[in-house]
Amino acid sequence: MKPQRFIAKLTDKTDFNEKFTKYVFELDHPNEMEFESGQYVSITVDEHGDRRSYSICSNSDTKHSFELLIEHLPDGVGSNFLRNLKFGEEVDVLGPLGRFTLIHGDDCEELVFVATGSGIAPFRSMILNLLQDVGEKRPITLYWGLRYVEDLFWENEFQDLVENYENFKFHPVISRAIEEWPLCKGRVTDCLQVHDVPIKGGYYLCGSAKMIDDVNALIQERGVSKEDIHFEKFN
């Protein structure tokens, strides 16, 4: 799908915690955008025409609106623009953009998604699409690294998917976890180190450049082929 300009209106938002907010935009003109899960939009965030890229976190089966998951940075230009946006206000959107989409028809036996922070955004779209629309039957494992337990959200949503789809597993990984945190602690690489990394897996990595470099090194060392590793760096 060729990228084009859209005018969209903010219609809803959910503040999950101090860092993360989900924004819902209704497309106004044109009023429909075809995109593939994993793609992103570019939004004008100031009067100079500066833009920021944001992955669409909603399922690609929805075409009249899209959702974004933003990790707010203190004094970030885009962060402040979105925080100050009022319901009904218009934004200038260019999209859909990017090639970080699911590879169809490969011979990977499993799919592994590894995110840090807002890097979860394209994976929510991809995983909803795979489980709810495509009917993917291969094992799918999601690792999601966050700093604090308080940063975690969508755990009920992913837990519901675990309960409804026997091929889906979810591992939140907390780097600064409290003593009682019962699940993976440390960095996502610490969690991957102690889990069986499928050699014939298709890997999708998204978030900080450091995490992507570290995971790339770890899984390639274990024998995963470079061609089966796909990533999007947010910084």
Ligand SMILES: Cc1cc2nc3c(=O)[nH]c(=O)nc-3n(C[C@H](O)[C@H](O)[C@H](O)COP(=O)(O)OP(=O)(O)OC[C@H]3O[C@@H](n4cnc5c(N)ncnc54)[C@H](O)[C@@H]3O)c2cc1C
């Ligand atoms: C393809 C793509 C998709 C993206 N999707 C998302 C998404 O879905 N959700 C989302 O929240 N972000 C996403 N990003 C990152 C986003 O585009 C912005 O770069 C980020 O939100 C910071 O923008 P800002 O204007 O708020 O901060 P800026 O004003 O650009 O920067 C403020 C300060 O924060 C530092 N900084 C910039 N980026 C980061 C970062 N990621 N982590 C830590 N410090 C940083 C800068 O060096 C500067 O000091 C994506 C980036 C790319 C390339």
